[in-house]
């Protein structure tokens with residue numbers, strides 16, 4: 520596994536818009552908040568993904584907007600996000616973030632989801 524590409528050159532965290540990272544190799548990644556939350560790598564969220572789907576919501580249009588209340592970098596290897604619903608156990612390592620880059624270029628190589 521080539522690791523050199525997951526060194527961030529510049530990290531820009533916006534509590535309302537999400538995370539933007541420019542990598543050492545020049546690649547730029549933009550992560551919207553809802554995408555980051557869906558990809559939360561913590562044990563709780565990972566387990567939730569494996570749980571059976573919830574029954575259909577009678578009000579599918581209603582979804583509370585999730586925001587960030589705080590964010591911090593952890594050493595030089597990860598970003599920690601604090602969500603408005605109190606969730607803050609997710610530690611997004613730069614390795615992981617590079618892996619889940621949602622840009623069309625990177626998504627082409629991922630077949631496990633749309």
Ligand SMILES: [Zn+2]
Pocket residue numbers: 559560561562563564565606608609
């Ligand atoms: Zn989580």
Ligand SMILES: [Zn+2]
Pocket residue numbers: 546547548620621622623624625626
């Ligand atoms: Zn990408």
